[in-house]
Amino acid sequence: MSELRDTLFRYLTLLQLIPRYPGRIATPVLKEKLAERGFRIDTRSLQRDLRDRLSVHFPLICDDSSRPYRWYFDRDFHCNLPALDVPSALTLVLAEEYLKGLLPPVVIDQLAPQFRDARGLLDDLAQNGLSRWARKVRAIPNGKALLPAPLSEATWQTVSEALLAQEAIRVTYLSRSAEKHRRYTLHPQGLVSRHSVTYLLATVNDYNDIRQFAMHRIVDVEGSDAPWRETVGFDLDDYIARGAFGYLQSREPVHLVANISPQTAWLLSETPLSRRQTLTALPDSDWQRLEADIPDDQQTLWWLMGMGANVDVQAPASWRREIYAAASTIVARGQAPDG
Amino acid sequence: MSELRDTLFRYLTLLQLIPRYPGRIATPVLKEKLAERGFRIDTRSLQRDLRDRLSVHFPLICDDSSRPYRWYFDRDFHCNLPALDVPSALTLVLAEEYLKGLLPPVVIDQLAPQFRDARGLLDDLAQNGLSRWARKVRAIPNGKALLPAPLSEATWQTVSEALLAQEAIRVTYLSRSAEKHRRYTLHPQGLVSRHSVTYLLATVNDYNDIRQFAMHRIVDVEGSDAPWRETVGFDLDDYIARGAFGYLQSREPVHLVANISPQTAWLLSETPLSRRQTLTALPDSDWQRLEADIPDDQQTLWWLMGMGANVDVQAPASWRREIYAAASTIVARGQAPDG
DNA sequence: ATAAAATGCGACAATTAGTGTCGCATTATG
DNA sequence: CATAATGCGACACTAATTGTCGCATTTTAT
Numbered sequence: 001m002s003e004l005r006d007t008l009f010r011y012l013t014l015l016q017l018i019p020r021y022p023g024r025i026a027t028p029v030l031k032e033k034l035a036e037r038g039f040r041i042d043t044r045s046l047q048r049d050l051r052d053r054l055s056v057h058f059p060l061i062c063d064d065s066s067r068p069y070r071w072y073f074d075r076d077f078h079c080n081l082p083a084l085d086v087p088s089a090l091t092l093v094l095a096e097e098y099l100k101g102l103l104p105p106v107v108i109d110q111l112a113p114q115f116r117d118a119r120g121l122l123d124d125l126a127q128n129g130l131s132r133w134a135r136k137v138r139a140i141p142n143g144k145a146l147l148p149a150p151l152s153e154a155t156w157q158t159v160s161e162a163l164l165a166q167e168a169i170r171v172t173y174l175s176r177s178a179e180k181h182r183r184y185t186l187h188p189q190g191l192v193s194r195h196s197v198t199y200l201l202a203t204v205n206d207y208n209d210i211r212q213f214a215m216h217r218i219v220d221v222e223g224s225d226a227p228w229r230e231t232v233g234f235d236l237d238d239y240i241a242r243g244a245f246g247y248l249q250s251r252e253p254v255h256l257v258a259n260i261s262p263q264t265a266w267l268l269s270e271t272p273l274s275r276r277q278t279l280t281a282l283p284d285s286d287w288q289r290l291e292a293d294i295p296d297d298q299q300t301l302w303w304l305m306g307m308g309a310n311v312d313v314q315a316p317a318s319w320r321r322e323i324y325a326a327a328s329t330i331v332a333r334g335q336a337p338d339g
Numbered sequence: 340m341s342e343l344r345d346t347l348f349r350y351l352t353l354l355q356l357i358p359r360y361p362g363r364i365a366t367p368v369l370k371e372k373l374a375e376r377g378f379r380i381d382t383r384s385l386q387r388d389l390r391d392r393l394s395v396h397f398p399l400i401c402d403d404s405s406r407p408y409r410w411y412f413d414r415d416f417h418c419n420l421p422a423l424d425v426p427s428a429l430t431l432v433l434a435e436e437y438l439k440g441l442l443p444p445v446v447i448d449q450l451a452p453q454f455r456d457a458r459g460l461l462d463d464l465a466q467n468g469l470s471r472w473a474r475k476v477r478a479i480p481n482g483k484a485l486l487p488a489p490l491s492e493a494t495w496q497t498v499s500e501a502l503l504a505q506e507a508i509r510v511t512y513l514s515r516s517a518e519k520h521r522r523y524t525l526h527p528q529g530l531v532s533r534h535s536v537t538y539l540l541a542t543v544n545d546y547n548d549i550r551q552f553a554m555h556r557i558v559d560v561e562g563s564d565a566p567w568r569e570t571v572g573f574d575l576d577d578y579i580a581r582g583a584f585g586y587l588q589s590r591e592p593v594h595l596v597a598n599i600s601p602q603t604a605w606l607l608s609e610t611p612l613s614r615r616q617t618l619t620a621l622p623d624s625d626w627q628r629l630e631a632d633i634p635d636d637q638q639t640l641w642w643l644m645g646m647g648a649n650v651d652v653q654a655p656a657s658w659r660r661e662i663y664a665a666a667s668t669i670v671a672r673g674q675a676p677d678g
Numbered sequence: 679a680t681a682a683a684a685t686g687c688g689a690c691a692a693t694t695a696g697t698g699t700c701g702c703a704t705t706a707t708g
Numbered sequence: 709c710a711t712a713a714t715g716c717g718a719c720a721c722t723a724a725t726t727g728t729c730g731c732a733t734t735t736t737a738t
Contacts, residue, residue, distance in 0.1 A: 007696070007724085008350050009396045016422040023424065027714075042698055047715065057348050067705050067714060079420040082412045083355040085362065087499045088449040094532050095438055095450070102437050102480075103430070110427040111434070114453075125503050133503050135575055140533040141441075147611050160426045164464050164472050193433050194479040197609050214609065236474055259677075270536050270553065272486050306645035308665030314676040326647030327669035335663050337653040338598075346695080346725070366685080381727055386686065406685055406734050684735070694725070699718105706713070 010039045014049060018060065020113070021075035022157075026068040078113030084121050090137060092118035097139035102196055104151040104216065148196030149216035158221045159200055163188040168228045172220040173213060181219060187229045190236045201239070203231055210234060254296045254316050261310040262286045273300075349378045353388060357399065359452070360414035361496070365407040417452030423460050429476060431457035436478035441535055443490040443555065487535035488555035497560045498539055502527040507567045511559040512552060520558060526568045529575045540578070542570055549573060593635045593655050600649040601625045612639075 017033050018025055031046050050071060054060055059074035084092070096115045099108055122133040162169045169188065172181050186202035189210060193199075198215040210231060253274075260268070265279055265288040277292035294300055296316075304311050305323060313320045356372050357364055370385050389410060393399055398413035423431070435454045438447055461472040501508045508527065511520050525541040528549060532538075537554040549570060592613075599607065604618055604627040616631035633639055635655075643650055644662060652659045 006392075006396065008347055008392065011347050012396075015420050016418075018421055019424060020421050043714080044699080044716080045697060048696085051716090053345075053347065057345070057351075064715090069715075073421045077421070079355075081354050081418040081420070082357055082359045082416070085358055086503055087496045090499045090503070090530075091442070091446050091449040094442060094446070095434065098441050098532075099434055099437065102478075103433060107430050107433070110430040122503065136502060136529045138529070138531045138575055138579060139441075140531060140579065147614065149609055157426045160429045163475060164425055164429070164461065190475045190477070191429075192477045192479060193437075195610060216609075236477055240477060240479065257676075270488055270555075271534055275486065302645035305647050306641035308644050308662075309668035312669075312672055312677075317676070320676060321674065323647075323669060324672075324674050327666035329648035330651075330662060330666035331670050333651055333663075335660065337596075337656070337659060338651075382685080383687080383728080384726060387725085390687090403686090408686075680738085682735100682737075684733100686733080687731090689729090691728095692726085694723105696723075697721085699720090701718095702716090704713100704715080707711085708709100 010034065010041070011049065011054065013037055013039065014046075015054065015058065018071050018073055020073045020077070021061075022153075024063060024070040024072040026070050028068055030071070076113055076116065078117045080114075080117065084118055086121070086125070089118040089121045090133075093122070093133075093137055094139045098141055101141050101148065103193065104148045104156070104196065104198060106151050106153045106156050107198070109153070110156075149198075149214070151198065151216040151218075155215060155218050155221050158223070159188065159215065159218070160191070162223065163191055163200070166228045166230070168224040168226040170222050170224040171213070171218050174217045174219055185224050185226050186213065187231070189231050189234050190239070192236070192240065201236070203229060210239065252296065253293045254319075256290065256292050256294050256300075256313070256319075257315040258290045258304070259287050259312040259314065260290050260307075262288070264307055264310045265290070349373065349380070350388065350393065352376055352378065353385075353393065354397065357410050357412055359412045359416070360400075361492070363402060363409035363411040365409050367407055369410070415452055415455065417456045419453075419456060423457055425460070425464070428457040428460045429472075432461070432472075432476055433478045437480055440480050440487065442532065443487045443495070443535065443537060445490055445492045445495050446537070448492065449495075488537075488553070490537065490555040490557075494554060494557050494560050497562070498527065498554065498557070499530070501562065502530055502539070505567045505569070507563040507565040509561050509563040510552070510557050513556045513558055524563050524565050525552065526570070528570050528573050529578070531575070531579065540575070542568060549578065591635065592632045593658075595629065595631050595633050595639075595652070595658075596654040597629045597643075598626050598651040598653065599629050599646075601627070603646055603649045604629070 013034065014030065017030055027043070027046060027050070030050075031041075031043055034041065034046070050060065050062070055062065059077045061072055061074060063070040063072070092115055096108070096111075096118075119134075125133065158169065161167075167188075169186050170183065171186055172183050174180075175182055184204050186200070186204060188200055188202045190201040191198065192201065192212075200213045200215055200218075201210050202213060203209065204211055208231065256273070259282060268277065268290065269279060273290075273292045274294050277290065280289045280291075282289050301319060301322065304313060304319065305326065313323055352373065353369065356369055366382070366385060366389070369389075370380075370382055373380065373385070389399065390401070394401065398416045400411055400413060402409040402411070431454055435447070435450075435457075438450075458473075464472065497508065500506075506527075508525050509522065510525055511522050513519075514521055523543050525539070525543060527539055527541045529540040530537065531540065531551075539552045539554055539557075540549050541552060542548065543550055547570065595612070598621060607616065607629065608618060611631070612629075613631045613633050616629065619628045619630075621628050640658060640661065643652060643658065644665065652662055
């Protein structure tokens with residue numbers, strides 16, 4: 001590390017070492033971390049930097065209730081370098097709208113200051129010409145938005161840190177079948193966010209098989225003293241592909257052939273199902289013939305079913321059979337409700 | 340504005356005024372902007388700040404090909420204050436995976452430095468304990484991922500800036516029906532990202548009706564001298580609700596009653612359809628009775644159809660009829676393919 | 679084409695800001 | 709209760725920052 005005797009850069013480093021609110025860092029620790037990075041300065045200087053300089057210009061808060069004072073940023077503060085430009089701010093706003101339906105609220109909250117920053121920038125624009133951007137942009141999510149399962153901030157933080165730090169955790173879990181709490185020691189191996197539910201993949205206690213734990217059913221979590229045990233040979237993509245999440249997916253893509261209605265053809269010409277997709281006009285109708293190589297997964301089948309009568313699947317035969325069977329069942333139920 | 344004679348803060352302000360690569364800012368402009376913010380300094384000082392100080396420690400690049408020199412940040416540079424913590428970094432990684440299927444690549448690129456930052460942080464963790472985080476987190480998107488329509492960076496930037504600045508633009512547009520280029524003057528009124536296609540809502544030339552323009556079919560765009568014309572009384576939510584994007588949606592939510600299979604019940608207990616949803620056991624079967632107030636939109640209907648035989652809609656009657664009709668059509672086509 | 683204005687930059691001196699040290703008060707720690 | 713840490717005001721010393729001037733070069737306007 002270069003011999004940096006540069007004050008500005010030291011300030012910047014200092015600001016990067018101080019965490020946002022739930023976190024805090026003590027002055028001596030800061031001094032040490034600065035030293036690690038090549039800034040060997042007196043404690044007195046550090047104190048001056050924090051109290052007289054940085055906290056004047058930044059929302060830095062000092063917890064002086066006990067003696068090594070601890071510093072942290074205001075919960076809401078966020079600053080980008082370089083500053084956000086208008087297109088990026090707009091992107092963030094759209095991203096937020098989409099993500100709201102995909103990730104649990106606490107997870108989104110992690111990025112809240114960024115999103116607030118973006119909205120703030122657009123608001124400032126509005127001051128000049130009352131552009132009221134909020135009325136001008138919308139994201140319409142793909143598919144039915146199910147409500148993300150709520151989840152506590154502490155759970156997310158502890159679990160995600162343990163996963164990456166390769167540490168075992170002790171959890172109280174509300175198991176699905178039995179409606180009662182169980183305590184386990186988990187060895188986290190992976191994390192999967194599916195739709196809006198987040199699952200932790202881990203081995204339990206002394207067992208070696210991977211099990212799924214829905215994060216929102218973790219009632220309580222804390223670090224464990226037990227040494228973390230790696231599951232050798234575990235491959236997350238493999239695990240998912242083998243159908244662990246209802247996404248039974250063969251490695252082989254299938255060749256889809258279907259007749260589709262004009263509206264559907266229009267949709268697919270805009271957003272193709274796959275990179276290689278062909279649409280050709282059918283004789284004697286305004287329908288089109290669709291051919292594409294697509295993954296053989298449940299998602300695709302759901303999508304095809306959702307299109308109802310707009311799609312007439314010709315191949316693969318298994319899909320046609322499945323769709324036909326579902327339709328037959330529905331027809332058998334009759335046109336009027338049961339009662 | 341306070342009389343800031345503070346060098347550190349001036350440096351930071353300076354850094355915030357300098358845009359990332361595609362952008363650039365000339366020295367005299369910087370001087371002016373600094374003056375606006377209360378930093379009245381000599382041009383010479385500014386030159387020194389940039390060349391001798393900031394560009395030593397930051398990836399600042401100077402375009403000295405023409406005489407008011409222009410400064411900009413390296414395309415890849417990004418710095419968060421306060422620095423990212425592990426849970427936030429993980430959130431960003433998940434967010435990126437989801438957004439890849441929802442927004443055009445160029446739009447995601449706007450946030451690329453942030454995502455890179457997050458991945459970098461996690462990579463650094465890995466150095467210590469080879470945690471190989473990349474193998475540990477996955478996001479499985481909800482619904483069939485259609486491929487986002489590609490779109491040029493310049494288009495996104497120009498259009499989004501014009502929308503918010505309330506300025507007219509001149510576009511060359513590849514209209515859908517006629518396969519030829521047309522030139523229009525557009526007065527942007529709104530932006531809608533739907534699935535993975537982004538639409539600009541604007542009035543054309545001297546007309547007053549709103550039309551939709553798919554951003555990826557805008558071949559070329561530039562600012563226009565024509566004064567921007569506001570469409571009075573235009574309400575984006577209203578426009579969408581009236582079915583402009585195939586999402587015919589009455590303001591009134593409907594009361595859904597349906598019998599659902601055990602698997603579906605399980606899914607809905609995790610991620611409810613709406614905040615007020617009840618699931619009750621049905622007599623003489625393991626199926627359950629679902630009741631929920633949900634929006635009356637196409638998305639929901641698609642979702643219900645996608646569930647196929649797993650859902651037996653009882654009410655509203657219109658949905659039951661629609662699902663029945665679609666199923667009848669499919670059954671009428673027979674079990675074997677046409678050709 | 680040519681003059682006038684703008685911009686960049688090296689040098690220098692005046693000023694300002696940053697730094698370590700010391701002493702004392704206050705607060706944890708064992 | 710003693711000892712070690714920590715915070716902070718004061719002060720002197722050192723280093724950095726700043727405006728000014730002069731000159732070279734480029735841009736712009738005439």
